[in-house]
Amino acid sequence: MRDSAENIRYIIKEKIKPKRQIKDFSFEEMKEYFESKGEANYRVNQLFDEIYSNRALSFFEMTTLPKGLRQTLSEEFSLHSLKIDSKRISQDGSIKYLFELNDSNLIEAVYMPWINEEGEMERSTLCISSMAGCPAGCAFCATGMLGFKRNLTPSEIIEQIMLVEADLNLKINNVVIMGMGEPLLNYANVVKSLQLMTGEKSKIIGRRKITLSTAGIATKIKLLANIDSPPKLAISLHATTNATRQKIIPISKSFDISSLMDAIEFYYRQTKMPITYEYIVFDGFNDTPEDAERLRKIALRVPSRVNFIPYNDISFTNPQGISKELKPATSEKIAEFANALRSAGVAVIVRDTYGRDIEAACGQLALSKDNKVGE
Ligand code: SF4
Known part of the structure; x- marks a missing residue:
């Protein structure tokens, strides 16, 4: 030895x-x-x-x-495809990891402990990346503003979990593929990483403990529904009309809401797992009673829930155009919007932000080191 x-x-x-x-x-x-x-x-x-x-x-x-x-x-x-470059610990207990890949590219993952009212750890969630950077260019996302470097390999995807487990000496029991990158644009590597995560011989985590979040690549959602271990599906929806959605999610020009809903219904039929819709409520952009009504119709098409996720400021990326105009709705407005949906029978969760003090918003990650954020 x-x-x-x-x-x-x-x-x-x-x-x-x-x-x-x-x-x-x-x-x-x-x-x-x-x-x-x-x-x-x-x-x-x-x-x-x-x-x-x-x-x-x-x-x-x-x-x-x-x-x-x-x-x-x-x-x-x-045996090693990445290493921990640095980590930042939030006052709320979440930890943002910066990993260095073997070619010196950097990616991020965020650990979030969920503590119950008795003060016990209920879940330990890790939000992992599927790409270094992202080509999708969503207007509200720091990663999208920073461009695309490359796809991650299966080992680079699963090692994020293994390294954090070793670093914290605990078992991650909930994984969300919602960090840097659009996972369904790195389809083959992400599917292989899912097979490794859930495989009998390599078991890292159960498939019902994995959620894959996508901006809505409808064709790939249908393919994903038929793999051996499909994960839970989350959709970055954020708007209820094609015109509004296309303003903030460029990729939705190729996959309109109707084709996306087709794919989602197919996914539900194949997997029987409820869908999560993520929605950032932007002031004066997607927060009208008409938006609530359209969101209700979308959410009730198959068993689902809507997560209102907080918007984290991306002004450090020097946003232009629509990105510059997006402002988060007030908490009162979000509560009002959420209540309108709840009273119409939609399951809604209003998420607190994790790691706001360490720029760790899942799905909006940026490379702290590259950009000198919070250093
Ligand atoms: S939200 Fe996701 S898909 Fe859109 S730019 Fe950011 S990382 Fe890419």
């Missing part, structure tokens, strides 16, 4: 010489690789146990595998 200094040297060496990421491989793919090397199938079980149950930090720690195999794996694969 190597000591920790040797492990650190080994991790540094891995960074210099890029290799394939072992966590990009499914159990079946790794079985094929082992077969090609003449290794017995049960060794794949051992490898997956070492990675996902024992959370080994290097191949040399994987003492259930023979030394020669550990050496081969270490020469051909990398």
